[in-house]
Amino acid sequence: MNKGHDQSQDHESSNTNVLTLDTGQNQNIEISIIGNPNVGKTSLFNILTGAKQYVANWPGVTVEKKVGTFKYKDATFKLVDLPGVYTLSSKSEDEKVAKDYIINKNYEIVILVADALNLESSMFLLLQLLEMNVNIILAINAIDEAKEKGRIIVPSPIIKTLNIPVVLTSARTGEGIDELLEVIYKYSLSKTKSRVKTRIKYPPNIDKFIQSFMELASNYPEIKINYSNYLENNWLPVYFLEFGNEDLNLPKSFLKELETLFDLDNLRAEYTKWKLDFISYLVSSSIINEGIDWSLRDILDHVLTHKVLGILIYIFAMFAVFSLTFNLAQPLSDLLELAFTSAGNYLSKVIPIPWLNSLVVEGVIGGVGGVLVFIPQIFILFFFLGFLEESGYLPRAAFLVDRIARSFGLSGRSFMSIILGFGCNVPAIISTKTIANKKERLALILSLPFASCSAKLPVYILLIGTFFSSNAALVLLLIYLSSIVLVLVSSKFLQRFITQSEDIPFIIELPRFRMPTFKNLAIYTWNRGKHFLQKAGGIILVATIIIWALSFFPNFGQDINSSYAAGIGKVFEPLTKHLGWDWRINTGLVFGIAAKEVVVSSYSTLFNVGEGSLSFALQNVLTPASALALIFFVLAYVPCFATLATIKSETNSWKWPIFTLFYTTVIAYLIANVVFFIGGIFI
Amino acid sequence: MNLEQIKEYIKENKELSLLDIKEKFNLSESEIKVLKPFLITFGIPLKTVNEIHSICEECPLNNSCKKKSEKDLGCCN
Amino acid sequence: MKNKNIILLIISILSLIFMILNISINFFYVFAFLLISITAFYGFSGENEVWYHKSAHIMVSSLLGIFTMAYELLGILFSLISSELSNIKPNIYVIIFGIISIVIFIEELNYLKKIEQEAKRKKSL
Ligand SMILES: Nc1nc2c(ncn2[C@@H]2O[C@H](COP(=O)(O)OP(=O)(O)O)[C@@H](O)[C@H]2O)c(=O)[nH]1
Ligand SMILES: [Mg+2]
Numbered sequence: 110m111n112k113g114h115d116q117s118q119d120h121e122s123s124n125t126n127v128l129t130l131d132t133g134q135n136q137n138i139e140i141s142i143i144g145n146p147n148v149g150k151t152s153l154f155n156i157l158t159g160a161k162q163y164v165a166n167w168p169g170v171t172v173e174k175k176v177g178t179f180k181y182k183d184a185t186f187k188l189v190d191l192p193g194v195y196t197l198s199s200k201s202e203d204e205k206v207a208k209d210y211i212i213n214k215n216y217e218i219v220i221l222v223a224d225a226l227n228l229e230s231s232m233f234l235l236l237q238l239l240e241m242n243v244n245i246i247l248a249i250n251a252i253d254e255a256k257e258k259g260r261i262i263v264p265s266p267i268i269k270t271l272n273i274p275v276v277l278t279s280a281r282t283g284e285g286i287d288e289l290l291e292v293i294y295k296y297s298l299s300k301t302k303s304r305v306k307t308r309i310k311y312p313p314n315i316d317k318f319i320q321s322f323m324e325l326a327s328n329y330p331e332i333k334i335n336y337s338n339y340l341e342n343n344w345l346p347v348y349f350l351e352f353g354n355e356d357l358n359l360p361k362s363f364l365k366e367l368e369t370l371f372d373l374d375n376l377r378a379e380y381t382k383w384k385l386d387f388i389s390y391l392v393s394s395s396i397i398n399e400g401i402d403w404s405l406r407d408i409l410d411h412v413l414t415h416k417v418l419g420i421l422i423y424i425f426a427m428f429a430v431f432s433l434t435f436n437l438a439q440p441l442s443d444l445l446e447l448a449f450t451s452a453g454n455y456l457s458k459v460i461p462i463p464w465l466n467s468l469v470v471e472g473v474i475g476g477v478g479g480v481l482v483f484i485p486q487i488f489i490l491f492f493f494l495g496f497l498e499e500s501g502y503l504p505r506a507a508f509l510v511d512r513i514a515r516s517f518g519l520s521g522r523s524f525m526s527i528i529l530g531f532g533c534n535v536p537a538i539i540s541t542k543t544i545a546n547k548k549e550r551l552a553l554i555l556s557l558p559f560a561s562c563s564a565k566l567p568v569y570i571l572l573i574g575t576f577f578s579s580n581a582a583l584v585l586l587l588i589y590l591s592s593i594v595l596v597l598v599s600s601k602f603l604q605r606f607i608t609q610s611e612d613i614p615f616i617i618e619l620p621r622f623r624m625p626t627f628k629n630l631a632i633y634t635w636n637r638g639k640h641f642l643q644k645a646g647g648i649i650l651v652a653t654i655i656i657w658a659l660s661f662f663p664n665f666g667q668d669i670n671s672s673y674a675a676g677i678g679k680v681f682e683p684l685t686k687h688l689g690w691d692w693r694i695n696t697g698l699v700f701g702i703a704a705k706e707v708v709v710s711s712y713s714t715l716f717n718v719g720e721g722s723l724s725f726a727l728q729n730v731l732t733p734a735s736a737l738a739l740i741f742f743v744l745a746y747v748p749c750f751a752t753l754a755t756i757k758s759e760t761n762s763w764k765w766p767i768f769t770l771f772y773t774t775v776i777a778y779l780i781a782n783v784v785f786f787i788g789g790i791f792i
Numbered sequence: 793m794n795l796e797q798i799k800e801y802i803k804e805n806k807e808l809s810l811l812d813i814k815e816k817f818n819l820s821e822s823e824i825k826v827l828k829p830f831l832i833t834f835g836i837p838l839k840t841v842n843e844i845h846s847i848c849e850e851c852p853l854n855n856s857c858k859k860k861s862e863k864d865l866g867c868c869n
Numbered sequence: 870m871k872n873k874n875i876i877l878l879i880i881s882i883l884s885l886i887f888m889i890l891n892i893s894i895n896f897f898y899v900f901a902f903l904l905i906s907i908t909a910f911y912g913f914s915g916e917n918e919v920w921y922h923k924s925a926h927i928m929v930s931s932l933l934g935i936f937t938m939a940y941e942l943l944g945i946l947f948s949l950i951s952s953e954l955s956n957i958k959p960n961i962y963v964i965i966f967g968i969i970s971i972v973i974f975i976e977e978l979n980y981l982k983k984i985e986q987e988a989k990r991k992k993s994l
Contacts, residue, residue, distance in 0.1 A: 146840070195829040200837065229825035351833055381795060381830065388826055389793075396822070404821065405928075408921050408981075410811050412929035418908055422933070425904050429940055432897050436944055440951035508809060515807055583896065614806045616813070616831055618840045815919045 137178060137187035138297045139215060143207060143238075144222035145230050146193030149250040151175070152280035153222055154190040157290075167206045174206075181290045184297065189216070195230065197237050198348075199356035211243060212338045217297050218244045220289075225255035225262050225277070228396055232388040235271070239309060242342035245273050246292055253279040259398070266394040312383050315350070318376055322346035322367065329363055350380050406622055413505050414619075416512070423506040427589060430493040432582035434486055435574075441485035446722070449478035464661065471714055472657030477650055479713030479723060480706045483567045488638045490566065495633035499625035503528060508617050510593065517601040523553055527596055530560025531589075532637070534752040538759055549604065554759060556599035558748035558773055561592035563637070564644075564705035568743045571709050575724040576736040584737075588744055595745060599776070644704055652700050652707040657714050659696075674715060684778070688785050689735030702747050734788035738781040745777035793823055799834050873923040874913070876973060880930050881909035883969070887962045898963060901937045905930045905966075927977050931970035938967025 142150045154162070158177025165174045175190035191210060192203035199205045211219065221238060223231035228249060238245050249262055264275040274292045278285035311319070323343060326332045332340075336357070339345035349357060350373075354364065367373070413419055453474045460466040497503045511524030523544070530537035537557050544550040569585060577584045659674035669675060677699055678692025685695055693715040701708035716726040731739065748756075753766040760766075798817060802808060814824050828838055888902035912926030941963045948957050 195838070196832050198833065200832060200835070227825050229822050230828045232826065233829035378796065381833075385793065385795060385826070385830065392822060392826060398822070405978075407811055407814070408925045408928055409932075410809070411815070411919065411921065411925040412908065412911075414809060414811065415911070418911055418929075421904055421907065422929075425900060425933070428897060428900060429936070433940065433943060437947045440947075512807060580896075613835075613837075614802050614808075615837045615839055616802065617807070617809045618838055619809055619811070620840070818919075 137185050138217050139187045139189065140218040140220060140293065140297065141189040141191055141210065141216050142220045142222055143191045143211070143234070144193060145195055145224065145227065145234065148193070148222050148224040148227070148231070149280045150190055150193065150222045153220075153248065153250060153278065153286075153289075154188060156280055156283070156286055158188055170202050170206060172202055172206045181294050184294060186293070186297070194234065196233060197241075198352045211238070211241060212344075214243075214338075214341075218246060218293065220246045220248055220293070222248045222250050225249050225252045226258065226260060228262065229388075229392050232391055233384070236309070236384060236388065239271060239273075240342070240347050241344050244296065246289070246296060247273055247275045248278050248285075248289055249275065250278045250280055252277045252284060253282045261397040263395050263397065267391060270391065312379065314376065315380055315383065318350070318371055319343050319346045321370055322349070325363065325366060325370075329360060331360060332363065347380075350377055353377075409622065410505065410619065413502070414508060416509070419505065419509045420513075423509060424586070424590070426497060426502065426506070428582060428586050430490065430497065431585040431589075433493055434490040435570075435581040435585075438485035438489045439574075442482050445482045445484065449474055449482060453478070464665065467661055468654070468657055472654055473650070475713040476653035476657065476710035477645055479571075480567050480645055480649055480710045483570050483709075484638070484641075486570050487563070487566055487641055488634055491563075491637045492630055492634045495630045495637075496625055499623070499629055499633060501620045501622045504619055508619065514597055517597040523600070526553060526557060527560050527593060530557050530562060530596070531592075532563055534558055534560060534562050534748055535755045538752065538755045541759070549600075551760065551765070552600040552603040553596075554756060555603055555765065555769055555772065556596045558752055558769060559592060559595040559599055559745055559776075561589060561744055562705070563641070564749065565743055567706045567709045568701075569740060571712075571723070572727070572736050572740050575727050576731070576733045584740075588740060591741070592744055595776075595780075641706075644706060648704045649706050649710055652703045653710045653714060656696070656700055656707075656711045660715055669715070688738050688781060689730075689732055690739065691730060694730070694739065698742070698746070701743070702749065704749050705743065708743060733792045734785050737788045737792070738785035741784045742777045742781040745780055746774050747777075748773065793817070793819060793827065795827075795830060798827070798831075799836070802831070802834075802836055873927060876927050876977075877909045877912040877923065877930075880927070880934075880973070881906045883966065884909065884930075884934070887966055890962055891960070895960065897940075898937065898960060901933065901940075901963075902966075905933045905937075908933060921981075924977060924981060928974060931974040931977070934966050934970030935974065937963055938970070941967070 142154055144150050154175060154177060158179045161179065162175060162177030165176065166172065167174045172192050177188050177190075179186050179188060189210070191207045194201075194204045194207045197204060197208040197211060199208060210216075219238060221231065221235055223235075235245070235247065247264075247267065249264065252262065255262060262277060264277065267273070268275050274296060276285050276289045276292055278289055280286075323340075323346065326336075326340070326345065332345075336345055336359075339348060339357075345357075349359070413422060453470045456474065457466055457470045460469060497506075507524040507528045510527065514523045514527075523541075526537045526540045529540055534557055537560060538554050541550045541553050541557070544553065569588060573581050573584050656674060659677070660669050660672045662673060664671060674696050675692050678694070678696035681695040681699075682690075682692055685691075693712065696715060697708045697711040700711050712727070713723050716723060716730075727736070747770055753769065756766045756769055757763060794817075798813060801816060802813070805812075810824055810828075813819065813827075814821075819827070831838060884902040884905040888899050888906065891898040891902060908926055908930040912923050912930075915922055941960050945957055945959055
């Protein structure tokens with residue numbers, strides 16, 4: 110877009126540059142890519158650099174730094190991919206990295222990548238870069254998608270008003286990439302002096318402020334030293350006006366003097382208004398939208414994020430998913446059970462050594478097989494949960510739940526953590542990192558084990574299928590909702606002892622809806638289900654063998670009631686007798702600490718069902734009320750080892766995992782008693 | 793578009809979606825997009841649900857969880 | 870569709886009737902129809918809200934009807950696979966309501982598209 114009549118001049122200057130390039134070996138011209146998140150920065154980066162790239166970290170932070178090189182004509186470029194940001198300030202790690210990079214000016218050119226569909230959001234950053242006097246090329250990307258959606262981008266007003274080169278690109282179709290390369294090449298070779306700089310015309314009041322600010326600052330040598338980067342091109346006063354003194358920390362006396370001269374609040378408002386007007390002008394002159402302003406997404410969200418209806422629809426969605434899980438999976442599950450039973454029968458006839466026979470048939474096939482029969486339920490559940498997640502529905506539900514969470518004193522991203530917790534508590538606990546308030550975060554970490562993770566599913570399915578098969582989905586729904594309530598109430602309760610948190614307001618941007626493809630859903634389901642299978646071959650197998658050994662010795666399977674396993678369970682019998690749980694139930698719970706699925710596999714072994722069904726054996730031992738109490742106990746009690754280890758690493762102390770151990774068990778025991786009592790009345 | 797009013801409204805309500813603001817102040821899609829960076833300068837962070845991606849990097853179950861390699865899918869369990 | 874109040878009324882009354890008919894059959898469908906009815910009823914409120922308020926409630930309640938039918942069809946499909954042919958008793962109410970929902974959803978979508986085109990025409994004039 111920078112095609113002017115000075116093309117021949119550029120060419121001459123490029124020749125002289127080539128010479129200097131050749132003598133100064135490896136003299137790469139450093140350029141960088143900046144832009145809002147998700148505009149195609151990395152896609153363009155990959156197209157430009159191809160395989161010649163490496164990944165590192167920015168110093169001091171965990172933000173990823175991608176660097177690559179590419180050659181165009183006779184020049185070699187070093188390209189840096191900056192993190193996605195909306196503004197250059199210090200509000201987040203990403204922004205700080207980007208700001209520090211830009212302000213240090215160790216580069217020639219910055220390519221600002223904007224998304225043609227969201228060009229409006231990039232304008233702020235564009236102005237900020239111009240205010241910092243950076244050499245910018247504006248690449249308006251995803252132009253293919255814009256054309257598809259009837260959005261026309263007219264770059265000439267931007268080119269004329271701001272005096273910068275603009276290229277329309279598409280990382281998908283490759284459109285405009287050649288032009289971008291050419292513009293980069295020409296722009297980098299026309300040395301700084303020949304580039305026409307844009308002077309931004311501020312309103313007179315702002316100009317006056319900038320001038321006075323700079324004059325005043327020249328009296329402060331410490332400002333000159335500490336803020337030399339900001340002082341160039343008068344960016345310090347502008348930055349101060351926009352973002353205040355929070356991350357600048359200018360000297361107090363300086364601020365005082367400034368405040369006597371200006372009404373800073375008014376000035377700030379005026380500056381913001383000027384910027385908004387300027388951006389609005391640019392937007393209205395360079396974007397032509399065909400069609401009016403409605404989208405199906407807004408229309409659906411109008412109801413789906415409604416305070417009351419939204420929650421009801423979420424409950425409906427979960428109810429549907431659970432019903433489908435039970436209804437569709439049952440026949441398949443029965444088939445699997447048949448297969449395991451006949452395998453067990455066959456092997457019990459073939460293996461002559463008694464202890465090996467018992468190990469294989471009762472331990473491995475009975476135990477691990479007892480868990481594996483739930484493969485259909487687990488995969489079908491993941492499949493439909495995947496549908497909710499992939500379609501973009503789940504974030505909406507999470508947003509609603511979070512609003513409720515707010516009335517429980519939780520703020521910030523608690524909702525996403527809880528939703529993650531339904532999959533696995535480990536990433537859920539890690540995700541609390543985004544919560545700034547330390548105490549609030551701790552309360553949530555300690556409460557997240559109450560989020561019913563998918564490892565508990567086999568236990569629920571076994572017990573619900575055995576005792577509540579006519580209302581299976583409803584009972585599972587009840588468990589899930591109780592689980593959410595439990596996390597919320599628990600963190601509210603814990604915060605009481607920790608102190609109140611301040612509420613930082615924030616805005617949620619909900620993702621687009623999309624129709625999940627069957628392939629994506631299959632991948633999603635497999636990835637989650639695979640984890641279950643791996644556990645079955647690993648920790649569940651090991652735990653099952655240990656349980657078998659404990660139940661087989663010391664009297665070689667003659668009397669299980671005096672085995673080591675019975676000894677463990679009997680320790681707790683005084684506490685659980687009134688709930689109707691005997692030592693076998695207790696032993697299973699103890700080993701469930703290793704992994705929740707082990708509860709099921711150990712019941713298979715301990716009830717020594719062999720040919721008969723575990724359901725039948727359980728029905729002989731438990732009443733529906735004690736089964737329901739058991740379900741709720743499993744929901745709440747001790748998290749698995751992985752979760753405890755994560756709590757330790759996230760809180761940096763053994764105190765909290767140990768606390769969790771006792772806390773969850775006590776709460777679980779209390780809930781089990783309450784449920785048993787209430788259940789005794791109703792069922 | 794009155795920035796001060798919008799700012800006040802958000803601070804009162806703490807947690808809103810972009811749609812809430814759009815409907816309350818009768819803004820067009822284009823205006824909402826312009827507004828986004830301004831909100832950030834007001835100290836009102838914009839949270840996108842895509843942020844969960846970053847969690848994968850630190851998850852100890854990372855090895856057994858291949859979700860992060862499928863870029864278009866969500867995150868780990 | 871022009872007369873949104875009538876559509877909302879049809880949806881809410883019809884779903885209420887079907888809910889009652891399902892009470893002795895299937896609790897899930899009772900919940901589903903109740904939810905659809907409530908969603909449609911909410912559409913009457915809030916005259917001063919955004920212009921698509923009524924459309925939104927029509928669209929979502931019919932979408933819920935469609936999903937409920939999809940649920941029923943999935944169940945039928947699976948019992949076909951597990952060859953329990955004798956056990957297949959399609960819930961006729963759900964299917965009737967689902968088909969009505971599809972018609973309403975498509976009609977409403979076309980109506981919104983028509984508005985869009987009219988606005989475009991006005992703009993270009
Ligand atoms: N249609 C279209 N999609 C694109 C284009 N460039 C990037 N994308 C998609 O936009 C998404 C975000 O791209 P990415 O490069 O990761 O963005 P970044 O966050 O700015 O680095 C990806 O799903 C890309 O496939 C483009 O030119 N056209
Ligand atoms: Mg990127």
